[in-house]
Amino acid sequence: MSRRLEGKRLLIATHNAGKLKEIGALLAPYGIECLSAGALGLAEPEETGTTFVENAILKARAAAKAAQMPALADDSGLSVAALGGRPGVYTADWAERQWFEGPSGRDWYMAMGKVEGLLCELGPAADRSCWFSCVLALAWPDGDSAVYEGRVEGTYSWPPRGTMGFGYDPVFVPQGKDITFAELAPEEKHRISHRADAFAKLVADQFGA
Numbered sequence: 001m002s003r004r005l006e007g008k009r010l011l012i013a014t015h016n017a018g019k020l021k022e023i024g025a026l027l028a029p030y031g032i033e034c035l036s037a038g039a040l041g042l043a044e045p046e047e048t049g050t051t052f053v054e055n056a057i058l059k060a061r062a063a064a065k066a067a068q069m070p071a072l073a074d075d076s077g078l079s080v081a082a083l084g085g086r087p088g089v090y091t092a093d094w095a096e097r098q099w100f101e102g103p104s105g106r107d108w109y110m111a112m113g114k115v116e117g118l119l120c121e122l123g124p125a126a127d128r129s130c131w132f133s134c135v136l137a138l139a140w141p142d143g144d145s146a147v148y149e150g151r152v153e154g155t156y157s158w159p160p161r162g163t164m165g166f167g168y169d170p171v172f173v174p175q176g177k178d179i180t181f182a183e184l185a186p187e188e189k190h191r192i193s194h195r196a197d198a199f200a201k202l203v204a205d206q207f208g209a
């Protein structure tokens with residue numbers, strides 16, 4: 001068991017509105033008061049790590065230190081087996097920044113097309129297996145941290161379908177279903193997603209008996 005959160009206030013160290021909404025919903029049952037990095041005007045740190053774990057810890061530590069309170073960061077991404085796990089840690093980077101979407105806005109449609117283009121180059125029989133990874137990092141102002149990893153398997157599907165969720169949700173069909181994450185009701189996504197998987201571990205460790 002890791003170090004536990006003492007108070008009820010937690011800083012959510014993300015600048016991604018879709019993630020913030022999901023994290024708020026996943027934490028709602030535990031009486032945690034969530035503050036967001038954006039609302040506190042914290043800068044978005046440069047993600048210089050080469051793994052989800054490194055980036056999650058880097059983001060959580062920077063926020064915890066700046067705000068002098070415990071912080072939770074999420075580093076996540078989509079990995080395609082036939083592409084050697086790409087885009088992986090660079091999932092957000094494959095979507096170019098769009099000034100008209102705000103400081104963290106990105107062109108997801110273009111990014112999804114880039115992945116599809118690479119799969120098409122492999123031919124019609126290409127293996128479309130893929131998975132979403134999520135690493136949650138909790139950090140305290142003194143630099144201490146705890147990490148929780150989650151994953152969900154699926155298939156890369158084209159064309160994109162659905163309007164719910166965020167990011168690459170319209171191309172991700174989770175194993176055992178025939179609709180995309182963007183066609184699933186949020187409660188359904190929260191039962192099976194990589195983020196939910198990581199949260200189950202965090203909740204057991206932090207709020208469990």
Ligand SMILES: O=c1nc[nH]c2c1ncn2[C@H]1C[C@H](O)[C@@H](COP(=O)(O)OP(=O)(O)OP(=O)(O)O)O1
Nearest residue numbers: 014015016074075076077078091092166167168169
């Ligand atoms: O459930 C998801 N459904 C769809 N797409 C997702 C999901 N989870 C991660 N993703 C994609 C989009 C995200 O932008 C990127 C992670 O990049 P990542 O650096 O962790 O997040 P980010 O830059 O958007 O926000 P921030 O670093 O401020 O938390 O992978």
Ligand SMILES: [Mg+2]
Nearest residue numbers: 016047075092
């Ligand atoms: Mg990021």
